[in-house]
Amino acid sequence: MPAMDQTLFDYTRQDAAGTCSTAHAWAKAPAPLTPPQRQALAERAAALLKAHNAVLVAHYYVDGALQDLALATGGCVADSLEMARFGRDHAAQTLVVAGVRFMGETAKILSPEKRVLMPDLDATCSLDLGCPADDFAAFCDAHPDRQVVVYANTSAAVKARADWMVTSSCALEIVADLHARGQKILWAPDRHLGRYIQEQTGADLAVWNGACIVHDEFKGLELQLLREQHPGALILVHPESPKSVVEQADVVGSTSALIKAVVEGKAQEYIVATDNGILHRMRQLAPHKTLIEAPTAGNSATCKSCAHCPWMAMNGLANLVDCLESGQPEIHVDEPIRVKAEGCITRMLDFVAARKTAATGMTPGIGAA
Numbered sequence: 001m002p003a004m005d006q007t008l009f010d011y012t013r014q015d016a017a018g019t020c021s022t023a024h025a026w027a028k029a030p031a032p033l034t035p036p037q038r039q040a041l042a043e044r045a046a047a048l049l050k051a052h053n054a055v056l057v058a059h060y061y062v063d064g065a066l067q068d069l070a071l072a073t074g075g076c077v078a079d080s081l082e083m084a085r086f087g088r089d090h091a092a093q094t095l096v097v098a099g100v101r102f103m104g105e106t107a108k109i110l111s112p113e114k115r116v117l118m119p120d121l122d123a124t125c126s127l128d129l130g131c132p133a134d135d136f137a138a139f140c141d142a143h144p145d146r147q148v149v150v151y152a153n154t155s156a157a158v159k160a161r162a163d164w165m166v167t168s169s170c171a172l173e174i175v176a177d178l179h180a181r182g183q184k185i186l187w188a189p190d191r192h193l194g195r196y197i198q199e200q201t202g203a204d205l206a207v208w209n210g211a212c213i214v215h216d217e218f219k220g221l222e223l224q225l226l227r228e229q230h231p232g233a234l235i236l237v238h239p240e241s242p243k244s245v246v247e248q249a250d251v252v253g254s255t256s257a258l259i260k261a262v263v264e265g266k267a268q269e270y271i272v273a274t275d276n277g278i279l280h281r282m283r284q285l286a287p288h289k290t291l292i293e294a295p296t297a298g299n300s301a302t303c304k305s306c307a308h309c310p311w312m313a314m315n316g317l318a319n320l321v322d323c324l325e326s327g328q329p330e331i332h333v334d335e336p337i338r339v340k341a342e343g344c345i346t347r348m349l350d351f352v353a354a355r356k357t358a359a360t361g362m363t364p365g366i367g368a369a
């Protein structure tokens with residue numbers, strides 16, 4: 001039951017409220033560094049992390065130099081579910097989140113006593129931008145009989161209105177469980193992921209009309225042509241992609257699931273339909289496999305279509321060093337919103353932990369000390 005009356009957000013627009021458009025994001029993305037510059041900045045950042053009792057929590061889509069630094073300094077490189085758990089459970093009093101704004105907000109919601117820094121607070125997400133809290137509240141008011149399930153890629157204010165937060169790692173399981181208990185669901189904001197979950201679970205979903213500008217641009221027809229050139233390749237697809245792309249997948253899953261598929265897969269070649277920032281980690285973990293980017297709109301594409309998120313690209317070593325030196329910018333979440341938003345995130349983490357316990361018969365070890 002898609003909400004077809006909603007129009008997609010115009011991500012190219014820089015509005016009066018200071019929305020960070022794609023063009024603005026690319027303009028702020030750090031310039032490439034020379035190897036000596038990269039080494040000097042990485043060493044400086046490592047020293048500052050240590051001096052400030054800080055830990056770097058990075059997403060798979062950010063620059064490879066940040067991923068390497070996170071791993072080398074005892075932080076983590078992960079999907080948004082693991083980032084949330086890691087930050088919550090780590091002993092460091094300062095979390096530096098290399099990713100986009102909702103990831104920093106999630107860290108602050110779960111760890112209000114910690115300082116949460118980000119290299120650039122303009123780093124946002126088309127799903128977050130496309131789901132304003134007031135409009136979302138009206139959507140919820142129109143469907144009072146539904147459990148409100150929101151994707152992690154939403155603002156704290158939207159999460160404050162939700163019953164459940166989910167990530168792509170656990171969305172299917174949680175919606176299937178709600179469906180089995182006879183619940184109808186309001187889903188926001190990604191329409192492709194909502195459709196995929198509806199098809200997989202048979203649940204009754206009222207779906208918000210949002211999209212990820214990176215995954216929305218993968219092309220089914222071009223993927224089909226690429227597959228014909230690489231008949232032995234496995235197709236790995238993130239479920240934020242359109243139906244015509246997901247239908248061709250050998251594996252549909254979260255970033256962590258797609259990395260696992262490359263590492264454990266028997267094939268030599270893999271066509272990957274998600275942000276190309278993930279290739280850095282895939283190459284490190286499976287250096288002898290051949291990785292091919294899934295096709296987007298090609299040379300005629302706009303900045304929306306290069307298989308890399310402009311907001312993730314805003315994170316770099318130089319602005320990481322700046323934020324560690326200045327203690328700015330810092331994430332703040334209003335306490336009443338934080339308290340409400342915490343409920344839906346904790347519910348998800350508890351659900352995942354309980355499933356893990358049931359599957360292994362062991363108490364889950366979450367995050368790092």
Ligand code: SF4
Nearest residue numbers: 125126212213214309
């Ligand atoms: S890749 Fe897509 S979902 Fe991820 S932060 Fe960028 S716009 Fe949002």
